[in-house]
Amino acid sequence: MKWTTRTIAGITLILLFSSWGFFAHYRINRLAVFILPKAMSGFYKSNIDYITAHAISADKRRYVDSTEAPRHYLDADHYGKDPFRKIPQNWDDAAFKYTADTLDKYGTVPWTIQYNYYKLVKAFKAHDTTAILNTSANLGHYVADAHVPLHLTQNYNGQLTNQTGIHALWESRLPELFGDHYNYFAGKARYIDDPLKEAFLICSTSFKSVDSVLRFERILNKSFPADKKYVMTQRGKRNVKDYSPAYCKAYQTMLKGMIERRMRSAILAVGSYWYSAWVDAGQPDLNKLIEQPLSNTEKTNIQLEENAFKAGKIKVPVMTDAEKD
Numbered sequence: 001m002k003w004t005t006r007t008i009a010g011i012t013l014i015l016l017f018s019s020w021g022f023f024a025h026y027r028i029n030r031l032a033v034f035i036l037p038k039a040m041s042g043f044y045k046s047n048i049d050y051i052t053a054h055a056i057s058a059d060k061r062r063y064v065d066s067t068e069a070p071r072h073y074l075d076a077d078h079y080g081k082d083p084f085r086k087i088p089q090n091w092d093d094a095a096f097k098y099t100a101d102t103l104d105k106y107g108t109v110p111w112t113i114q115y116n117y118y119k120l121v122k123a124f125k126a127h128d129t130t131a132i133l134n135t136s137a138n139l140g141h142y143v144a145d146a147h148v149p150l151h152l153t154q155n156y157n158g159q160l161t162n163q164t165g166i167h168a169l170w171e172s173r174l175p176e177l178f179g180d181h182y183n184y185f186a187g188k189a190r191y192i193d194d195p196l197k198e199a200f201l202i203c204s205t206s207f208k209s210v211d212s213v214l215r216f217e218r219i220l221n222k223s224f225p226a227d228k229k230y231v232m233t234q235r236g237k238r239n240v241k242d243y244s245p246a247y248c249k250a251y252q253t254m255l256k257g258m259i260e261r262r263m264r265s266a267i268l269a270v271g272s273y274w275y276s277a278w279v280d281a282g283q284p285d286l287n288k289l290i291e292q293p294l295s296n297t298e299k300t301n302i303q304l305e306e307n308a309f310k311a312g313k314i315k316v317p318v319m320t321d322a323e324k325d
């Protein structure tokens with residue numbers, strides 16, 4: 001890749017508005033492991049660090065593959081009022097109605113979920129450990145992205161309503177500040193009958209919250225003292241302007257647990273997609289695919305983490321970028 005100014009600007013944009021921040025993606029994939037049935041959980045637990053670390057691989061691909069970006073969103077409002085009544089769920093029907101280029105331009109996340117779902121079924125059938133792990137991690141990423149309301153609108157960063165920066169505020173800054181106090185447990189993985197229909201349901205549910213996400217911040221911005229809205233903080237070696245903790249707290253309060261609920265639903269959906277793909281593949285014996293069994297210490301730590309998650313009080317180890325690379 002040639003490092004032109006445009007490339008660098010592009011990467012900066014990707015980093016700013018990629019999808020759930022890294023923190024939330026790690027956490028969603030990781031906790032989804034704990035809602036799987038026994039026949040699956042041994043394999044997933046023995047690979048839990050891999051599944052966690054690769055929760056953001058799909059975002060990293062955007063740096064090198066220009067066709068990757070649209071897989072993370074669906075600009076539903078491009079299709080007018082009540083878009084989920086208009087967009088045909090079947091790809092061919094939708095492409096016939098709008099053209100494939102239009103679908104690509106305005107985002108393909110529900111179809112990407114469907115595509116990766118069948119890829120996972122295939123990987124299970126083939127007993128292909130690497131493909132199972134990579135596809136599970138990627139599928140988890142896309143399912144999580146579909147839970148973010150701002151991934152369902154053309155106004156994804158508030159750029160059309162003078163609220164630029166709201167994307168990272170909602171999906172990165174708030175979960176990072178408050179995510180250790182969320183209750184993430186919503187029960188066991190369940191079978192999804194129709195992976196595409198479910199993906200559209202997730203998208204349409206997220207879309208319903210777009211208005212609140214933007215409106216609450218607009219109201220807050222009007223009432224909050226302007227000189228207290230931002231602070232300068234250190235990020236890496238740079239000093240950057242970011243929303244102040246007080247502003248974040250006020251916004252978090254106005255959202256009344258919305259981020260917590262979207263993350264909780266994402267965890268349930270990710271585990272349910274993995275589980276359903278395994279069922280559709282004929283429930284292969286995953287214990288045979290465990291290459292490196294967990295040590296006793298690892299087992300104990302993971303058990304403690306699982307117990308905490310199920311009790312609704314989680315403090316999960318979250319990898320930093322430095323640890324990962």
Ligand SMILES: [Zn+2]
Nearest residue numbers: 018019072145
């Ligand atoms: Zn993403």
